[in-house]
Amino acid sequence: MSALRPLIEAYLADRPKLARGLEWLRGRRYRVGELSRGSEAAPLAVVIAHRRRDAFHARRIALAFEQDWPAVPSSCQEAYEVVLAGAPDLIVLDLRRQNRCGCLGHRHPIVRAEPFSVVHEAFGGGTVGEIDIAWQQVEAWPALPLEETALDARFFEGSRLDEFHERQARLRLLSVFLHETNHLVNPHEPEESVRARSVSFYREALLHYVEEACATMSFTIDRSFSRME
Numbered sequence: 001m002s003a004l005r006p007l008i009e010a011y012l013a014d015r016p017k018l019a020r021g022l023e024w025l026r027g028r029r030y031r032v033g034e035l036s037r038g039s040e041a042a043p044l045a046v047v048i049a050h051r052r053r054d055a056f057h058a059r060r061i062a063l064a065f066e067q068d069w070p071a072v073p074s075s076c077q078e079a080y081e082v083v084l085a086g087a088p089d090l091i092v093l094d095l096r097r098q099n100r101c102g103c104l105g106h107r108h109p110i111v112r113a114e115p116f117s118v119v120h121e122a123f124g125g126g127t128v129g130e131i132d133i134a135w136q137q138v139e140a141w142p143a144l145p146l147e148e149t150a151l152d153a154r155f156f157e158g159s160r161l162d163e164f165h166e167r168q169a170r171l172r173l174l175s176v177f178l179h180e181t182n183h184l185v186n187p188h189e190p191e192e193s194v195r196a197r198s199v200s201f202y203r204e205a206l207l208h209y210v211e212e213a214c215a216t217m218s219f220t221i222d223r224s225f226s227r228m229e
Contacts, residue, residue: 003042004042004045004089004090004123004126005032005034005043005045007123008032008045008047008090008123009032011115011123012030012032012115015115019115027051027052027053028049028050028051028052029049029050029051029052029055029058030047030048030049030050030115031047031048031050031055031058031059031062032045032046032047032048033045033046033048033061033062033065033066034046034065034066035065035066035069035084036069036070037081037084037085037087038077038081041084041085042089044084044087044089044091045089045090045091045126046065046090046091046092046093046177047090047091047092047093047113047116048061048062048093048095049092049093049094049095049113050095051095051097054095054097054135057095057135058095060166060169060170060173061093061095061133061170061173061174061177063170064170064171064173064174064177065174065177068167068170068171068174068205069174071209072171072201072204072205072208073204073205073208075204076201076204076205076208079197079200079201080178080181080182080197080201083178083181083182083185083186084181086185086186087129087181087184087185088126088127088128088129088184089123089126089127089128090116090123090126090127090128090129091128091129091130091131091181091184092111092113092116092128092129092130092131093130093131093132093133093177094108094112094113094130094131094132094133095132095133095135096132096133096134096135097134097135097136098134098136098137099132099134099137102137103134103137104133104134104137104138104141104176104179105131105132105133105134105138105176105177105179105180106131106132106180106183107129107130107131107180107181107183107184107187108129108130108131108132109187110130111128111129111130112130113130116128116130129181129184130184131177131180131181131183131184132180133173133176133177133180135173138172138173138176139169139172141172143172143175143199143202144199144202144203144206147203148168148206151164151206151207151210152164152165154210154214160213163213164209164210164213167206167209168206171202171205171206171209172202174205175198175199175201175202175205176198178197178198178201179194179195179197179198182194182197182198
């Protein structure tokens with residue numbers, strides 16, 4: 001666990017009641033997650049700032065960090081090793097439904113989330129950065145239109161197809177998070193380079209999941225046939 005995570009959770013809980021009450025009335029919520037940066041580095045702490053009505057999608061992103069990221073191929077993690085090593089100690093992720101400009105996300109040169117706009121002693125002197133992600137636009141994003149259609153056809157109707165779509169949604173969010181973190185850490189890197197890295201991550205991670213899921217499905221079918229003999 002990140003050393004910052006319990007500090008952040010305690011800080012959010014201990015703020016003045018008036019500030020917390022006003023946020024509660026506005027429907028503003030915070031969820032703390034973390035992303036592993038390897039066995040020798042402290043995990044990256046992420047505060048997912050969201051509206052109450054978007055709690056499901058905040059949880060989905062937290063699952064992408066803590067369940068899907070460790071399961072992607074090592075080559076996917078290595079592609080972001082330098083980026084994550086240079087990331088701030090804490091990233092505030094402003095989760096939105098839409099961005100008026102149509103973008104999936106942005107890096108923010110200045111932290112705007114009120115509880116984190118000033119570095120507090122509660123953060124242990126850690127650095128803070130901020131990005132946003134528009135989850136509805138990410139869901140509608142034609143990341144790999146032909147490949148995704150072909151992969152979708154490999155699953156039958158039912159729970160397996162639902163599992164595929166859920167993992168697909170989480171990996172999309174994870175790839176956009178990594179994309180915007182890349183911009184946050186290296187603001188002068190060309191967009192083409194950053195995009196190529198994030199799309200490659202998404203393709204490789206999704207293919208890896210499908211291959212493992214189909215292998216498990218085949219094994220289950222083979223065993224069911226053996227019991228019928």
